[in-house]
Amino acid sequence: MIRRHVPDMQAQTRNDDPQRRENLDPHESLNPVPRLMLGLIGLLLVWAVYYIYTAHPNTRPALGDRRNVEVLAAVPSKAVDGAQIFGANCAACHQAAGTGIPQVFPPLAGSAWVNGGDQVLIQILLHGINGSIEVAGNTYNGVMPAFGDKLGDAEIAAVASYIRSQWSNQGAPVTPESVAEQRKRTADRSAPWNGGAELATLK
Amino acid sequence: MDIPLLLLSSFIIAVTGLFFFIWSLRKGLLDPDAAGAKVIFSLGEIGRIEEPAATGAGQRELQRAMTASHGEPDATELQARLAADASSARPAFVLLGFAVFWLLVASLAGLTSSIKLHEPDWLTQYAWLSFGRIRTIHLNAVAYGWAPMAALGVALWMLPRLLKTTLEGARFAVWGAILWNIGLAIGVGCIAVGINDGMEWLEIPGQVGVLFAVGGAMIGLPLVFTLRRRKVEHLYVSVWYMGAALFWFPVLYIVAKLPNLHFGVEQATMNWWFGHNVLGLFYTPLSLAAVYYFLPKVIGRPIQSYNLSLIGFWCLAFFYGQVGGHHLVGGPVPEWLVTLSIVQSIMMIVPVVAFSLNQHLTMRGHFAALKHSPTLRFVVLGGMMYTLSSIQGSFEALRSVNTITHFTHFTVAHAHLGLYGFVTLVMFGAIYFAMPRIVSREWPYPKLIAAHFWLVAIGFAIYFVSLTTAGLLQGYAMVDASKPFMESVRVTLPWLEGRSIGGALMTLGHLVFATHFVLMALARGPKRSGAAILRPLARTA
Numbered sequence: 001m002i003r004r005h006v007p008d009m010q011a012q013t014r015n016d017d018p019q020r021r022e023n024l025d026p027h028e029s030l031n032p033v034p035r036l037m038l039g040l041i042g043l044l045l046v047w048a049v050y051y052i053y054t055a056h057p058n059t060r061p062a063l064g065d066r067r068n069v070e071v072l073a074a075v076p077s078k079a080v081d082g083a084q085i086f087g088a089n090c091a092a093c094h095q096a097a098g099t100g101i102p103q104v105f106p107p108l109a110g111s112a113w114v115n116g117g118d119q120v121l122i123q124i125l126l127h128g129i130n131g132s133i134e135v136a137g138n139t140y141n142g143v144m145p146a147f148g149d150k151l152g153d154a155e156i157a158a159v160a161s162y163i164r165s166q167w168s169n170q171g172a173p174v175t176p177e178s179v180a181e182q183r184k185r186t187a188d189r190s191a192p193w194n195g196g197a198e199l200a201t202l203k
Numbered sequence: 204m205d206i207p208l209l210l211l212s213s214f215i216i217a218v219t220g221l222f223f224f225i226w227s228l229r230k231g232l233l234d235p236d237a238a239g240a241k242v243i244f245s246l247g248e249i250g251r252i253e254e255p256a257a258t259g260a261g262q263r264e265l266q267r268a269m270t271a272s273h274g275e276p277d278a279t280e281l282q283a284r285l286a287a288d289a290s291s292a293r294p295a296f297v298l299l300g301f302a303v304f305w306l307l308v309a310s311l312a313g314l315t316s317s318i319k320l321h322e323p324d325w326l327t328q329y330a331w332l333s334f335g336r337i338r339t340i341h342l343n344a345v346a347y348g349w350a351p352m353a354a355l356g357v358a359l360w361m362l363p364r365l366l367k368t369t370l371e372g373a374r375f376a377v378w379g380a381i382l383w384n385i386g387l388a389i390g391v392g393c394i395a396v397g398i399n400d401g402m403e404w405l406e407i408p409g410q411v412g413v414l415f416a417v418g419g420a421m422i423g424l425p426l427v428f429t430l431r432r433r434k435v436e437h438l439y440v441s442v443w444y445m446g447a448a449l450f451w452f453p454v455l456y457i458v459a460k461l462p463n464l465h466f467g468v469e470q471a472t473m474n475w476w477f478g479h480n481v482l483g484l485f486y487t488p489l490s491l492a493a494v495y496y497f498l499p500k501v502i503g504r505p506i507q508s509y510n511l512s513l514i515g516f517w518c519l520a521f522f523y524g525q526v527g528g529h530h531l532v533g534g535p536v537p538e539w540l541v542t543l544s545i546v547q548s549i550m551m552i553v554p555v556v557a558f559s560l561n562q563h564l565t566m567r568g569h570f571a572a573l574k575h576s577p578t579l580r581f582v583v584l585g586g587m588m589y590t591l592s593s594i595q596g597s598f599e600a601l602r603s604v605n606t607i608t609h610f611t612h613f614t615v616a617h618a619h620l621g622l623y624g625f626v627t628l629v630m631f632g633a634i635y636f637a638m639p640r641i642v643s644r645e646w647p648y649p650k651l652i653a654a655h656f657w658l659v660a661i662g663f664a665i666y667f668v669s670l671t672t673a674g675l676l677q678g679y680a681m682v683d684a685s686k687p688f689m690e691s692v693r694v695t696l697p698w699l700e701g702r703s704i705g706g707a708l709m710t711l712g713h714l715v716f717a718t719h720f721v722l723m724a725l726a727r728g729p730k731r732s733g734a735a736i737l738r739p740l741a742r743t744a
Binding site: 015016017018019020022023024025026027028029030031032033034036037040041044045047048049051052053055056057058059 | 205206207210211214215218222276280281284285288364365439440495496498499500501502503504505506507508509510511512514537538539541542543545546549550552553556557560564639640643644645
């Protein structure tokens with residue numbers, strides 16, 4: 001098929017008109033680079049240096065490659081970020097400023113449940129609440145999910161410490177050890193706390 | 204060691220080295236009169252019009268637009284040109300024939316997957332027609348079929364002309380092309396039945412990929428042989444791009460396919476190193492080579508500036524290799540790597556602007572010729588799309604823009620602006636010019652060329668605008684935490700339908716083109732021949 005459709009180039013019948021009528025092959029003149037181009041190059045180089053300098057990419061380059069669950073688990077989780085956990089899990093209801101939503105979700109700012117003893121706060125986080133609870137003078141009848149299965153001791157401690165230190169709250173930090181202790185204390189429990197009444201019995 | 208400091212200092216040292224290197228290649232970068240590049244050209248120069256689709260009146264008008272002074276090429280010049288074309292005709296024809304075949308396969312597969320995005324219940328009864336497979340077939344038929352076959356075919360055809368010699372080792376290229384296409388057919392079959400390597404752009408199994416490596420190397424051999432017997436002192440800029448691309452591709456492909464080497468995050472990094480480089484260091488340089496050849500060829504003017512060519516080429520070579528990381532912005536890859544890829548993406552503005560300026564300054568005063576020459580029309584439009592897609596790509600790499608556009612249709616639209624708007628259009632233009640010289644026949648139906656142009660130009664405009672809009676709406680919906688995810692899908696629906704309409708027009712244009720190509724190859728249709736070269740005639744390129 002190829003043979004048939006590509007004509008023999010030596011044949012007399014070939015049409016060489018295209019080759020006759022075309023321009024010479026191209027070449028390049030030697031005009032100087034426009035100043036605009038040089039200015040652009042300079043500008044981009046300055047930007048590049050500025051970008052690398054300000055981006056300051058300083059995370060560990062070894063992160064990520066060929067590590068399995070065991071290796072990752074062995075990494076000490078010292079840097080648990082309470083603010084980040086709050087943003088991901090709590091802020092949707094309690095709001096970023098800890099104000100809650102009137103009539104629906106109770107505030108954390110100025111809440112006695114948050115600022116009081118750490119035991120009750122930890123228990124709320126571990127098991128959640130389903131029942132009426134009075135916060136800062138208003139009664140709420142919502143549901144708070146349990147985080148005991150989702151967050152580890154260090155994470156619960158971090159987020160509890162975070163909400164106790166924000167929005168003019170002044171509770172003492174919570175340690176992972178006390179979270180572990182509380183977790184053990186109610187290890188058998190699977191249902192959420194039945195409102196403020198049951199929580200009061202914990203004190 | 205402090206990573207930011209290390210990165211900053213190595214960037215500064217490397218860039219300093221790069222510009223010193225370019226300067227040393229062309230001592231006196233700003234000097235308007237150094238005699239380096241004059242040797243390539245025999246004599247004369249100037250505007251004989253090259254006018255495939257116009258009528259007699261159009262021809263004359265074009266000729267006037269060109270301020271032409273021309274004559275018959277001298278006998279040796281003509282003989283050299285005929286000998287060059289004769290030596291490359293067979294491999295170029297084989298490669299272009301395969302290219303047109305894969306263009307049709309890819310168009311139909313692409314159109315099918317596009318329709319499936321808004322009609323998800325359509326054709327669900329066949330596994331090989333499910334979206335995941337047919338879209339992948341589309342990608343591979345373009346990436347390993349149409350684009351490289353067309354680009355390599357055109358490259359092999361240009362090479363002996365630019366080196367003023369005959370193509371050496373054409374046979375290797377023909378057999379290489381056959382091996383390559385057997386590999387591609389098997390590869391596409393593998394994807395259809397669900398066997399693949401699981402990385403985008405690298406889906407075809409490594410065992411089959413061996414055929415690409417061997418076939419590709421065989422297609423590259425004539426370049427090496429022909430370079431060795433070149434009869435020119437100075438290598439024209441197109442030759443740099445072709446030579447580099449034929450060297451870069453095997454390196455990229457073989458490294459990417461090495462078995463048991465890439466794992467985890469490093470594998471993802473490699474995947475996009477390959478995915479982006481195959482665009483920027485393979486299709487792009489081959490297409491730029493074609494623009495650098497056909498644009499000045501058709502209008503009969505020299506390229507504006509050798510200095511700009513140097514900056515364009517070496518900055519592409521230097522900056523491009525590291526930009527792939529911007530596909531992983533926000534991913535768990537080393538931060539310095541992503542930062543560097545963003546910087547190099549923006550630095551790509553340098554070679555892009557250098558190229559665009561060079562083309563624009565060459566074209567200046569000759570835009571009227573666009574009305575007449577299909578080759579020029581496709582090539583110039585393609586060159587403009589290169590500028591647009593590259594600048595767009597640079598800014599997409601920025602973290603602030605990436606937040607919105609990543610994982611949306613916007614990226615897909617951008618990819619098509621590059622691989623379709625630029626590479627494909629340029630290849631159409633190149634094929635319109637080269638084919639009459641390959642088969643020694645004129646295009647039988649100039650009207651079909653016009654139909655092809657308008658179908659793909661209008662189709663692609665609809666395609667690009669629709670899909671870009673879809674991507675932006677989708678991106679903004681996804682970053683809005685108050686909206687459910689489904690909302691980000693719903694907003695794209697009318698625009699995805701628009702994309703299918705654009706895609707259908709493009710496919711129709713390709714059918715027109717393929718029909719014309721086959722008619723010409725089989726010598727069907729009216730014979731449009733004639734020797735009157737000084738008298739403008741209605742003839743095809």
